[in-house]
Amino acid sequence: MKPSIKLLGAALFASTLLSQPVYAETPPTMLVVGFSMNNILTLDPAAITGKETVQVLANIYDNLVSLNPVDRAKVDPQLAESWTIADDNGSITFKLREGAKFASGNPVTSEDVVWSFKRLMKLNLAQASFLKTHGFTAANADASFTAPDAQTVVVTLPKKLDPQIIVQTLGIVGPGSILDMKTVMENEKNGDQGAAWLTNKSAGSGPFTLGQWASNERVILDQNPEYWGEKPAMKRIMMRHLAESQSQRLMLEKGDIDIAFSMSAADLKALEKDENVEIQTNGGSGFYYLAVSMKDEKFQNPKVREALRYLIDYQGLNDSVLPYFGRLRDRPIASGIFGSLPNAGYEFDVEKAKALLAEAGYPNGFSTTLRAISDVPFMSAATAIQATLAQGGIKAEIITGTGDQIYGAMRERKYELLVGRGGGGQLPHPDSNLRATVYNPDNSDAAKLTNFQGWRTSFYDEKINKMIDDALIEGNKDKQIKDYEAIQTYYADMVPALQPFSEVVDSVGFRADIKGLQLNPSWSTQLRTVTKER
Structure with a gap:
C-alpha cells in the first residue's frame, strides 16, 4: 500500500497546488517550472521527440557522458568515469563509475548500458536515427555494443568515422539514456521491451524520478534517494503545463512559479524591468x-x-x-x-x-x-x-x-x-x-x-x-x-x-533568488544544480 499512498499524496498535493489562489512564493525545497507540454507524447527515451521532453528526461536519466552546458567542445563524465579511443579509431572503451544505482536500487552495470543501446536500435523509433545515421543497426547491435565485464562497455564503430562524434552522440538525452534493464523488462508486454510501460513511467539513475505525468497538465519529479551524485537541493520539481506565455509571466511575477521556459519575446522584454526576475539567454x-x-x-x-x-x-x-x-x-x-x-x-x-x-x-x-x-x-x-x-x-x-x-x-x-x-x-x-x-x-x-x-x-x-x-x-x-x-x-x-x-x-525567465540554473544548448538542462536563496 505504501507506493499507492505516496502516489496519491503527490497527486493530492499537486491538485491542491494547482487550485490554490495566488501566494507569495513557492516552497523552499520544491522547484515549480512553467513550460508547454504540447509536444510531450511519451517519456520513453527511445521514442521521444522535441525539446520539452528532453528537458524532463535530462533530470531522470543519466548517460555515459554529458555535454558541457558552457564549453560546447567539452564532454563530461557521467555514468562513465573515463573512456579511451582505440589507436585505429575503430572502437571506444568506457569504464563505468563504481557504486552507481538506478532509482530501483539495482546497480548500474555494463549489461544495462549495452541492453539500453540494443533496445534503442531494435525498437527503431525516433531516437535511433542518431546512431543509424552512423551505420549502427539492429542487425549489427550485438557486435557494436559489448560488455567485457560488469564495469566496461565497448562501442565498436560499424564504419569509418570520427569516434568523437559518437562520444558526443552518447551524451544526448534519448539515444544515450541508460535504462534499468531489470525493471523495464519486468514490465514488458507482448515483446515491446517495456515501451508501453515507459510511456508514463521511468527507470533511470538520474537525480530525480518520475512521480507523475498527467498529459498537458503537469509532470512531478521526486528526488531520487539512490542517486550516486551530489544530492539535489530540491526534493521535488513540479513542471506545470502553462501554454500561454502571459500566464507564465504573471505567475513568475507573483512568485507562483520559479522558472518559466516558454514565454514570448514581449513578455520576456517586459520582465527585464522586474528586479525580482532574471532573464538568461544562451545559444541553442x-x-x-x-x-x-x-x-x-x-x-x-x-x-x-x-x-x-x-x-x-x-x-x-x-x-x-x-x-x-x-x-x-x-x-x-x-x-x-x-x-x-x-x-x-x-x-x-x-x-x-x-x-x-x-x-x-x-x-x-x-x-x-x-x-x-x-x-x-x-x-x-x-x-x-x-x-x-x-x-x-x-x-x-x-x-x-x-x-x-x-x-x-x-x-x-x-x-x-x-x-x-x-x-x-x-x-x-x-x-x-x-x-x-x-x-x-x-x-x-x-x-x-x-x-x-x-x-x-x-x-x-x-x-x-x-x-x-x-x-x-x-x-x-x-x-x-x-x-x-x-x-x-x-x-x-x-x-x-x-x-x-x-x-x-534559448531564453528563460526565473526568480532572482534562484541560483545555479544553466541552460544547456543540447536542451538537457540539469535542475539538480538549482538552489533557492530565501
Whole structure:
C-alpha cells in the first residue's frame, strides 16, 4: 500500500497546488517550472521527440557522458568515469563509475548500458536515427555494443568515422539514456521491451524520478534517494503545463512559479524591468524553418521552392517575432561551428518571387496549407509568413494544433507547408546540423526515418548525402572545413525543401533568488544544480 499512498499524496498535493489562489512564493525545497507540454507524447527515451521532453528526461536519466552546458567542445563524465579511443579509431572503451544505482536500487552495470543501446536500435523509433545515421543497426547491435565485464562497455564503430562524434552522440538525452534493464523488462508486454510501460513511467539513475505525468497538465519529479551524485537541493520539481506565455509571466511575477521556459519575446522584454526576475539567454540547437513536402507536385518544382525563399521576411521575423528565441540564419550549419559560412543574405523580394512562380506555371499563385504548433513563437512566425506569402499570391490556410498533430503530419509526410523548429545542433559539429536538416539515405515511405527532416520533407539528393558522409571522415581539418563550406554552397544552389530563417537561442525567465540554473544548448538542462536563496 505504501507506493499507492505516496502516489496519491503527490497527486493530492499537486491538485491542491494547482487550485490554490495566488501566494507569495513557492516552497523552499520544491522547484515549480512553467513550460508547454504540447509536444510531450511519451517519456520513453527511445521514442521521444522535441525539446520539452528532453528537458524532463535530462533530470531522470543519466548517460555515459554529458555535454558541457558552457564549453560546447567539452564532454563530461557521467555514468562513465573515463573512456579511451582505440589507436585505429575503430572502437571506444568506457569504464563505468563504481557504486552507481538506478532509482530501483539495482546497480548500474555494463549489461544495462549495452541492453539500453540494443533496445534503442531494435525498437527503431525516433531516437535511433542518431546512431543509424552512423551505420549502427539492429542487425549489427550485438557486435557494436559489448560488455567485457560488469564495469566496461565497448562501442565498436560499424564504419569509418570520427569516434568523437559518437562520444558526443552518447551524451544526448534519448539515444544515450541508460535504462534499468531489470525493471523495464519486468514490465514488458507482448515483446515491446517495456515501451508501453515507459510511456508514463521511468527507470533511470538520474537525480530525480518520475512521480507523475498527467498529459498537458503537469509532470512531478521526486528526488531520487539512490542517486550516486551530489544530492539535489530540491526534493521535488513540479513542471506545470502553462501554454500561454502571459500566464507564465504573471505567475513568475507573483512568485507562483520559479522558472518559466516558454514565454514570448514581449513578455520576456517586459520582465527585464522586474528586479525580482532574471532573464538568461544562451545559444541553442537547431533552426526555425519553413519546410515543404516534396510529395506535393507544386513543391517538386525548384522554382516554386525558390519563390518561397524570397517570400520570407528574414529580418522582420527575427526583429519582431524571434527576439530571445532566434537570430537570423539562412544556412544549414549554425554560426560559430567550424566550417560555417556567413549568411547567404536572402531578402524579402515579392517581385522576384512572383517572377519565379510565373516561370513555374503559377502566375496567379496557388492555395495551400501552412502548419504550425499553437505555441510561442510558432504561431506568430506562421502568421507573419502567411502574410508575406499572400503578397506573392500564395494563399496559405494556417492549420494549428499540438506537436502530435503538427509534427505527426510531418513524420507521416502528409502536409504541404510547415513552420517548425529542428535541424540538429545538439552536438558542436556541422554534421549534427546537416544530417538532421537535409541528409536522407532512403526516401521510401517504408524507411520511416522520422528523425531526419530530409526524409520528412521527401527530399532526396544522392550527391549531398555523399558530401556529408565524406566530410565526416575527412582527417585533414583544413580540407574538412572546405568540404563543409562546399556543402552549404551546394545546398543553396539546389534549393532544398527546408529553408532556415533563424537559428535557435534559448531564453528563460526565473526568480532572482534562484541560483545555479544553466541552460544547456543540447536542451538537457540539469535542475539538480538549482538552489533557492530565501
